[in-house]
Amino acid sequence: GQSLEQPSEVTAVEGAIVQINCTYQTSGFYGLSWYQQHDGGAPTFLSYNALDGLEETGRFSSFLSRSDSYGYLLLQELQMKDSASYFCAVKGAGSYQLTFGKGTKLSVIP
Amino acid sequence: DADVTQTPRNRITKTGKRIMLECSQTKGHDRMYWYRQDPGLGLRLIYYSFDVKDINKGEISDGYSVSRQAQAKFSLSLESAIPNQTALYFCATSVPGHTEAFFGQGTRLTVV
Numbered sequence: 001g002q003s004l005e006q007p008s009e010v011t012a013v014e015g016a017i018v019q020i021n022c023t024y025q026t027s028g029f030y031g032l033s034w035y036q037q038h039d040g041g042a043p044t045f046l047s048y049n050a051l052d053g054l055e056e057t058g059r060f061s062s063f064l065s066r067s068d069s070y071g072y073l074l075l076q077e078l079q080m081k082d083s084a085s086y087f088c089a090v091k092g093a094g095s096y097q098l099t100f101g102k103g104t105k106l107s108v109i110p
Numbered sequence: 111d112a113d114v115t116q117t118p119r120n121r122i123t124k125t126g127k128r129i130m131l132e133c134s135q136t137k138g139h140d141r142m143y144w145y146r147q148d149p150g151l152g153l154r155l156i157y158y159s160f161d162v163k164d165i166n167k168g169e170i171s172d173g174y175s176v177s178r179q180a181q182a183k184f185s186l187s188l189e190s191a192i193p194n195q196t197a198l199y200f201c202a203t204s205v206p207g208h209t210e211a212f213f214g215q216g217t218r219l220t221v222v
Contacts, residue, residue, distance in 0.1 A: 008150070030209070031209055033209050033210070035211075041215070041216075042200065042213040042214060042215050042216055043153065043200070043211075043213050044213070045210040045211065045212075048209045048210065050209075087152060087153065091209060097143070097155055097158055097168065098143075098155075098209075098211060099155070099169075100145075100152045100153040100154075101152055102150060102151055102152035103152050
């Protein structure tokens with residue numbers, strides 16, 4: 001089976017940097033994904049890491065350490081519109097489905 | 111138009127009623143999924159289908175059934191709705207070998 005742990009809530013100041021961590025347990029591993037969901041909206045894909053290291057996409061970066069079963073999403077230059085829930089998700093080897101964490105609600109304050 | 115469309119967007123139904131949630135997609139993807147979202151529990155997989163002839167149970171399939179009528183259409187049914195099936199339901203699609211899933215706008219279902 002697969003399970004993921006991430007903090008339930010994080011608060012950060014506009015313009016700052018915030019890191020959302022995700023640890024996972026899986027019987028096999030293809031990669032770690034991150035999704036953003038605004039209140040009342042659909043989840044949207046942000047990033048994917050299959051190999052160790054940092055992937056950067058604009059203000060967002062995602063990191064993976066396969067040996068530690070750990071990853072994080074880094075959001076820089078926070079904007080009010082970044083207030084949303086962020087989900088990590090794993091795709092296990094031999095399983096073609098995504099398993100999601102319970103989500104981290106990010107609140108960006110002025 | 112949205113690439114993944116769910117109907118209805120909102121529905122209130124009574125306990126014991128049969129209800130169908132529909133999903134259609136124009137992305138041409140083979141893989142389709144139904145997820146349920148509850149506050150604090152994230153997204154949980156109900157059923158998934160890799161093509162018209164392939165249907166698989168997910169994490170929480172009890173009380174649900176699905177039908178893949180065509181590559182573009184994947185329906186979720188609650189044969190006899192119960193209050194604890196009140197939730198936000200999402201349909202999603204993906205491409206084999208790709209990791210990005212595309213979600214519909216969701217159906218908010220309330221069972222009273």
